[in-house]
Amino acid sequence: MKTIAIGVGDNENIIQACHIFKEKHPKTDIKLIYSDEDLVKAVLDDRVDAVIRGSLPASHIMQELKEYYPNLSRATYINGDDYEFLLSPVGIDEGTNVEERFEIAKNCIDFLKKVGKKPKIAILAEGREDDFGRGNEVSNSIKESEKLTKLIEENTSEEVENFFILIEKAINSKSNVIIAPNGRVGNIIFRTLVLLSSWPSYGAVTFGIDRVYIDTSRDQSIDGYVRSLILANQLSE
Template identity: 80%
Template sequence: MKRIAIGVGENENIIQACHIFKEKHPETDINLIYSDDDLIRAVLDKKIDGVVRGSLPASNIMKELKEKYPNLSRATYVNGNGYEFLLTPVGIDEGNTVEEKFKITMNCIEFFKQVGKTPKIAVLAEGREDDFGRGKEVSNSIKDSRKLTKLIEENTEEEVKNYYILIEKAINDKCNIIIAPNGRVGNIIFRTLVLLNSWPSYGAVTFGINRTYIDTSRDQSIEGYVRSLILANDLAKD
């Protein structure tokens, strides 16, 4: 029997989600976790097959996990308009350099290959290509997006394109790995698509750790937490 642990904070949608999940997956044991420390212990516990953050705060948990796994990164798994894609970076302190975003991109590519999907990568920036020169931050973001696109092209055979600020074109082209300019922008995109516009999300897949850990928003719906439990259950090793 698989064992999945999930964090219970102030959002009671977690409890209802667990009941719904158990009706569909009675063979999986669910452990409810009520503190950051216990959740971290659950991630490291080899007797537990997968962990979902649920509605516990992320900051302390990610800080502790990054001390043990310094290359930790996340990508939110979104299903919108009939196709699935990974959105990254999404942590507000993640993806601040080209090197960080390149590592996350390579993790996303490897993950999709493991689940039998062909990566199609979109790199984003904080302006159009011809917006270069309209402020230091915009220009730096455009330069970084060009560097990142070139780095991906040189190190992988996967399809990649720099869409600059045109995320709508990346989505219309069915890109399944979308690289935001930084984690703050990625977090806003996530909240706009998932929490405001109700695009289904399975939570964030965590890379750089040899455990199944799904990061989630404290503001997620019942259905969102059910999807995260299903993803953790699917990825967990028997």
């Protein structure tokens, strides 16, 4: 029997989601975890096929996991209007420079290829191209977005386009990898699309680890946690 461990914090939508999932997947064992330490132990346990953070807080768990897997990063798997895409970085301390975001982009590309999809990458910045000069932060973000786009063009064979701040065009283009200018912006995009506008999300796929670990928001709905359980179940196969 397959085993999925999932963290239970203050949001008890997790419990209801597990009941719903179990009805359709009776051969998968669900192990409820109530502490950060036990969740980390579950990730390292060969008897556990997949782990979901659930509604436990992320910071301590990620800090602990990085002691074993120092190159961890995450990409939220969102189902938009008739298409799916990965959004990253989404951790507020992730993707802080071009090199980190390039590694994230490569991880997203590899993941999509493994699940049989052709990557199409969109790069974002904190301003339009002609906003250059409107403050150091905006100008630096624009320069970094151009550098990242060039790195991907020169080091992969995948389609990539710099949409600067125009996320609406990136989504309308059906790009299936969207790289935010940093983790704080990515986190805001996630919350706006998923938690505010109710775009379905499967949770965040975690890279840089040889285990199936799905990172989820503490504020997710019942349906959102069910989707994360479905994704963990599929990836563990």
